[in-house]
Amino acid sequence: MQVKIVIGTISFMLTMMILGFVALQEPARLERFTAARQGRQIEQGAHLYDSQCATCHGVNGDATECYDAATGERIGCQGLPLNYKPMLCGDRTARMVALGWDGTKHGFVAATIAVGRFGTAMPAWAQEYGGPLRPDEVEDLVQFVLNWETEELCAQPDFVFEWPATIEELLVAFPEGDAARGEGLYTTYGCSGCHGNLTDPASAAVGPWQGNLPEVAATRVEGLSAAQYVYESILYPNNYVVADCPNGPCTVPSSMPNNFPLRMGDSPERPQDLIDIMTYLGVLPLP
Amino acid sequence: MATFYDQVKEMGIKQAALAKADEVVERITAGMNIGDIRAALRGDEPRRPNPRLRPHADSFWLHIRPSFYHTEVTHIYPTFRLGWLSTFMFVWETITGIILMVFYTPSPLVAYSNMWNILSNVPLGQLIRNMHRIGAEAMVLVVAMHMLRTFITGSYKKPRQFTWATGMILLVLTLMLSFSGYLLPWDQLAYWALTVFISGAEAAPAPAVVNQNILLILQGAPSLGADGLLRWYLLHVLLLPLLLAIFFFVHYYKVVLYGISLPPGREEIGEDTAKRVPKDERTYFIPDILTNELMWSGLATLFLVAGAMWLWDAPLETHADPIVTPLHVVAPWYLSWSQGWLKLADKTLVVGFIPALLVAFIVMPYFEVGKSRRYADRRVGLSVSFLFMAFMLVSNWMGTPEYRVASSPDREVGIKVLPEEGPSLMYALPYDQVLKGRFLPGQEIRGNEAMTAALASLKKAVLAHSCVLDRSVGNPNIPTIKASEWTQCRVRELQSGDKVYDAGFTRDVMPNPYVELQIEEIQPRLLRLTLVFQVKEPDNPEEYRINTTWTAFRHADSNYEDECRFINKSSKCR
Numbered sequence: 001m002q003v004k005i006v007i008g009t010i011s012f013m014l015t016m017m018i019l020g021f022v023a024l025q026e027p028a029r030l031e032r033f034t035a036a037r038q039g040r041q042i043e044q045g046a047h048l049y050d051s052q053c054a055t056c057h058g059v060n061g062d063a064t065e066c067y068d069a070a071t072g073e074r075i076g077c078q079g080l081p082l083n084y085k086p087m088l089c090g091d092r093t094a095r096m097v098a099l100g101w102d103g104t105k106h107g108f109v110a111a112t113i114a115v116g117r118f119g120t121a122m123p124a125w126a127q128e129y130g131g132p133l134r135p136d137e138v139e140d141l142v143q144f145v146l147n148w149e150t151e152e153l154c155a156q157p158d159f160v161f162e163w164p165a166t167i168e169e170l171l172v173a174f175p176e177g178d179a180a181r182g183e184g185l186y187t188t189y190g191c192s193g194c195h196g197n198l199t200d201p202a203s204a205a206v207g208p209w210q211g212n213l214p215e216v217a218a219t220r221v222e223g224l225s226a227a228q229y230v231y232e233s234i235l236y237p238n239n240y241v242v243a244d245c246p247n248g249p250c251t252v253p254s255s256m257p258n259n260f261p262l263r264m265g266d267s268p269e270r271p272q273d274l275i276d277i278m279t280y281l282g283v284l285p286l287p
Numbered sequence: 288m289a290t291f292y293d294q295v296k297e298m299g300i301k302q303a304a305l306a307k308a309d310e311v312v313e314r315i316t317a318g319m320n321i322g323d324i325r326a327a328l329r330g331d332e333p334r335r336p337n338p339r340l341r342p343h344a345d346s347f348w349l350h351i352r353p354s355f356y357h358t359e360v361t362h363i364y365p366t367f368r369l370g371w372l373s374t375f376m377f378v379w380e381t382i383t384g385i386i387l388m389v390f391y392t393p394s395p396l397v398a399y400s401n402m403w404n405i406l407s408n409v410p411l412g413q414l415i416r417n418m419h420r421i422g423a424e425a426m427v428l429v430v431a432m433h434m435l436r437t438f439i440t441g442s443y444k445k446p447r448q449f450t451w452a453t454g455m456i457l458l459v460l461t462l463m464l465s466f467s468g469y470l471l472p473w474d475q476l477a478y479w480a481l482t483v484f485i486s487g488a489e490a491a492p493a494p495a496v497v498n499q500n501i502l503l504i505l506q507g508a509p510s511l512g513a514d515g516l517l518r519w520y521l522l523h524v525l526l527l528p529l530l531l532a533i534f535f536f537v538h539y540y541k542v543v544l545y546g547i548s549l550p551p552g553r554e555e556i557g558e559d560t561a562k563r564v565p566k567d568e569r570t571y572f573i574p575d576i577l578t579n580e581l582m583w584s585g586l587a588t589l590f591l592v593a594g595a596m597w598l599w600d601a602p603l604e605t606h607a608d609p610i611v612t613p614l615h616v617v618a619p620w621y622l623s624w625s626q627g628w629l630k631l632a633d634k635t636l637v638v639g640f641i642p643a644l645l646v647a648f649i650v651m652p653y654f655e656v657g658k659s660r661r662y663a664d665r666r667v668g669l670s671v672s673f674l675f676m677a678f679m680l681v682s683n684w685m686g687t688p689e690y691r692v693a694s695s696p697d698r699e700v701g702i703k704v705l706p707e708e709g710p711s712l713m714y715a716l717p718y719d720q721v722l723k724g725r726f727l728p729g730q731e732i733r734g735n736e737a738m739t740a741a742l743a744s745l746k747k748a749v750l751a752h753s754c755v756l757d758r759s760v761g762n763p764n765i766p767t768i769k770a771s772e773w774t775q776c777r778v779r780e781l782q783s784g785d786k787v788y789d790a791g792f793t794r795d796v797m798p799n800p801y802v803e804l805q806i807e808e809i810q811p812r813l814l815r816l817t818l819v820f821q822v823k824e825p826d827n828p829e830e831y832r833i834n835t836t837w838t839a840f841r842h843a844d845s846n847y848e849d850e851c852r853f854i855n856k857s858s859k860c861r
Contacts, residue, residue: 008582008585036846
């Protein structure tokens with residue numbers, strides 16, 4: 001019996017020593033697991049982003065590379081860039097200021113994903129509001145989107161290009177266009193995904209074919225030159241929506257992305273892209 | 288009755304206090320004063336009348352324990368302490384379970400984040416959760432072994448038939464308790480194991496309307512959801528423990544009534560001497576059995592705490608998703624046999640057979656009335672039981688995905704190297720050693736052992752699901768693997784005219800595959816890992832048999848390294 005008491009006592013003491021050992025390591029472990037929780041949310045968010053969001057916001061979140069989910073073909077990005085300073089940087093981001101959001105950044109992103117944004121192509125994603133995502137999935141996505149914020153991104157100088165009202169004013173700063181570069185950009189910005197190439201009218205799947213643009217654009221709106229019409233139509237697709245699209249009447253509001261003022265104006269040199277594309281389309285230089 | 292004040296006046300303060308303490312202790316122990324306890328601990332003979340018997344008569348806790356056992360049953364053999372350990376495990380699970388309950392809400396909205404809260408925000412939370420988990424699995428094992436031991440020593444025979452019957456019910460309750468706890472974390476593992484398992488109710492040999500309603504009651508809705516979780520939670524924390532406690536006390540009382548049966552060889556055939564023990568062969572509960580049980584409790588506690596620390600990590604997969612079924616859904620190991628049976632036979636047959644088997648076990652002692660408990664006289668019964676055990680082991684293996692549920696070979700490689708759930712070598716690599724770029728299986732990265740090991744594990748997985756058309760040439764698509772390491776393809780033509788390529792025992796593998804691993808950093812500290820599989824049709828190189836990708840993400844902080852420390856997960860990290 002004495003032996004048993006000794007064995008029992010020793011096991012009890014060893015147990016207590018293990019507990020003490022564990023307790024000493026707990027603060028560090030809790031920290032690791034807190035980080036792990038967030039890391040795994042970001043991993044899940046990445047899966048969701050790939051399957052649900054990349055079609056409109058681009059595979060890298062900068063709204064430059066978008067692919068049709070069904071066909072895998074490159075299309076124009078409908079969404080705003082997310083991997084983008086005004087969206088991410090600061091406790092109160094430029095985007096939150098612009099929309100008058102007074103809550104937290106986390107809440108802003110979560111609310112935008114959950115309920116969508118009225119009047120844009122962004123639908124409601126949370127099941128609560130008729131979308132497909134559970135609350136935990138919305139949270140995973142929020143963690144993923146916010147993870148794009150880096151010191152490097154936020155150190156970029158603030159820049160928003162002020163687009164002049166007319167193409168003539170823009171041409172003062174950017175007088176020369178490069179048609180060859182414009183051809184490449186026509187694909188990069190996703191134009192060809194909907195409007196097809198310039199040689200085959202049948203290649204335009206969603207938006208009107210652009211091969212005959214110089215003739216058509218000149219007569220579309222009375223009082224507007226071809227160049228001014230195209231200039232406005234790219235930057236503000238809803239200003240003028242044509243009646244017929246390849247797959248029936250064109251939708252109103254236009255299904256063309258309306259984020260080109262941002263995408264073509266995020267640096268002092270970027271508006272050159274618009275000039276090059278318009279040159280490629282044949283509406284520049286001005287007659 | 289003299290008051291304490293009177294006593295002080297009579298004996299002085301010191302004597303009076305001692306007498307009072309003695310009295311209090313005697314009340315608490317229901318019969319033993321301080322001197323009696325000291326004598327018991329010293330191993331002295333008890334005074335007359337024996338105060339050590341009084342707690343058995345007067346106290347609640349000891350009245351369901353016998354005051355003495357036959358000395359023959361107090362050694363390791365024949366009981367192996369399995370009954371006591373089963374009880375210990377139940378108490379252990381209750382205590383750890385109550386602590387976990389404090390941090391848990393049975394709602395699909397928060398149950399999963401509760402789990403992460405326990406892991407990341409509750410001091411000792413992971414340890415408690417692991418203790419509850421290892422305790423649950425150990426309890427299943429201990430209870431099953433207790434039943435096995437009872438069968439082998441023939442202790443179910445008269446007069447202990449009913450003890451055996453309650454024991455069978457306790458075994459089933461233990462399995463159900465363990466399994467009902469499975470759902471509570473509300474992760475993919477929980478959701479799909481439960482969904483698959485209770486869908487068995489639909490196949491029971493009863494009218495469809497009965498089956499459907501039973502399933503509806505078990506799920507709380509057409510599929511598991513908030514109501515289902517609440518029901519399984521209440522089963523787990525309320526109904527099943529209550530039932531278990533009831534049968535536990537019946538079971539224990541029968542032990543008081545009949546004692547523990549002697550080793551079969553130690554008594555005459557047909558005799559039962561457990562309750563007619565000569566004075567010199569008695570071992571009294573106080574102090575010997577009690578000390579023994581406390582020692583075993585101490586050892587079991589040590590094992591479970593150390594096990595929760597180093598051996599057994601409770602899994603926590605991603606959030607339950609009713610839409611996405613994981614590639615391989617497996618039952619826990621103690622129910623794997625039923626999954627194996629489902630692969631062999633018709634579902635209705637299996638679902639009907641399990642309760643029939645249970646009833647057969649419960650009533651068995653009333654039909655198996657052979658008088659002798661000796662091994663030599665029970666050759667048929669023991670042989671059948673060993674065959675049954677072997678059958679259960681094979682069934683358990685058949686329940687694993689290794690048996691007859693191979694998916695396409697590229698998905699099998701994908702799930703081994705970059706699993707949808709749980710750790711793997713690739714996820715557990717130190718983040719700063721992971722290189723970005725494109726890599727071939729088996730490629731050696733000089734000066735980077737971690738990456739080399741990861742690519743070697745990819746090579747192993749690829750080799751297990753591939754073959755080469757010509758072994759002397761090898762696979763020109765993956766030059767990093769030597770020709771001799773590949774397996775020669777065996778071609779099998781299906782009735783449809785399609786060809787299937789086999790290698791060794793593995794059916795449908797990839798002939799001359801091209802596999803590459805792409806690693807890119809898509810966000811700060813977030814990697815996208817993509818496995819690219821391209822297998823051309825050997826007869827028609829223009830066409831792809833397989834042209835797929837398998838993608839996973841890995842964050843620097845995801846901490847799969849911690850999971851790989853535990854032996855129940857380490858095999859996935861090799």
